[in-house]
Amino acid sequence: MxxxxxxxxxxxxxxxxxxxxxxxxxxxxxxxxxxxxxxxxxxxxxxxxxxxxxxxxxxxxxxxxxxxxxxxxxxxNEEHNLSGMEKHIYPVIRATSFAMETNAGEKLVHKEHTAETRVYYALDLGKSYRLIDESLLVKEGWTEERIDQIASFNVRSLENDYKKDTVAENEFYFVAKQDGYDASRILNEAFLEEMAANAKGELAVAVPHQDVLILADIQNKTGYDILAQMTMKFFAEGRIPITSLPFIYEDKKLDPVFILAKNRPEKNEKG
CATH class of the missing domain: 3.30.920 (Metal Transport, Frataxin; Chain A)
Known part of the structure; x- marks a missing residue:
């Protein structure tokens, strides 16, 4: 039937x-x-x-x-509080096209990240989470700076275990803990610095969707093509897609790049 x-x-x-x-x-x-x-x-x-x-x-x-x-x-239908829940506040990465207010018209607390991504903040409720809006901050008397500091500290406390894959002499690392904050780990600068220090070539990073962070030690031109295809595939399959553009991590900055076949990427002028 x-x-x-x-x-x-x-x-x-x-x-x-x-x-x-x-x-x-x-x-x-x-x-x-x-x-x-x-x-x-x-x-x-x-x-x-x-x-x-x-x-x-x-x-x-x-x-x-x-x-x-x-x-x-x-x-x-629940009343939510931030005080006493500090350990349950995390940053989440979303595309810049993501809504900036709730369906009820409340402005969501956020900060700019890259030309492709924006940072929001979530109160973890166990099986799900609630994005933090400005009315919740006002109720608690908190500032956006305080939320950002707490969330940044908490994302650094998450485990960064990864699976490694080597393709055409390029090394790819996948963080996929399925805890809702895989992409958020792109905000852990200490982790990125550690990966950059250990990279033989150039470190590229991608957050195609919420439930994966891809890091790539790019050692030849083929590596850029593989990363581009990989990121596009993950982006198309993700439950909460973020961006199909990878980033080059250089001097503690993330520059979105357009990867051109058989060429080193050109930096996005907006980045």
Whole structure:
């Protein structure tokens, strides 16, 4: 039996039934929304995406979606504090196209990073996290500088274990701890300096998506081509894509580069 958006809506209605929730369906947008009756806070799901996942993975895809929805609703309905939670505040890397405010219109705390990336801050809640907005800072009486200092300290405390692969005499290192902060490790300057000190050639770094940090010891022209292909592949497959452009790490700076086939990269003029 072929799954349709209407059938998927009925499945979600059954799974998410509860007196505290209100659900709605917009036929013209093919979207499904569930929200708290009391506050109107909630999330909107594009049903064609869910149907596609269901056709690939069956009930497991709906199970996973249900978990994500209930976790998101739980977080929305909680009162969050920063004081006493300092050890659970981390930086997260996002593309510069990422939203700068929440759906409710609250400005997200952030700082510029490179021409391709921006740093946001997350309060880790275990199975998920909440991006920190300015209203939370105001409530706590915290400054953006304080959030940045705490988050920077915490990212340095994360383990930097990696897997290594050698291709055409170039060495590639992959940090993929699946803790939500793999790409964030690009902000650990001590780690980058250590990798640069041990590199035989030029150190390149890439954050194609949230759940991986790629470091490359580029020792010949072929290495740039391999890195470009690798970064593009990871970018296309990532759950939260960031950028398909790698960076050259030089003099404690990250310069986005366009990699030209068989050539050394040209630095992005914006970098």
């Amino acid at each position: 072929k799954m349709t958006s209407i059938k998927m809506k009925k499945i979600l209605d059954e799974r998410l039934a509860g007196p505290e929730y209100k659900t709605s369906y917009k036929r013209d947008e093919d979207s499904y929304r569930i929200e708290w009756k009391e506050t109107g806070q909630g999330i909107t799901i594009k049903l064609p995406n869910v149907v596609a996942k269901y056709n690939q993975r069956g009930d497991a895809a709906v199970d996973e979606l249900e978990d994500h929805i209930l976790e998101a609703l739980r977080i929305m």
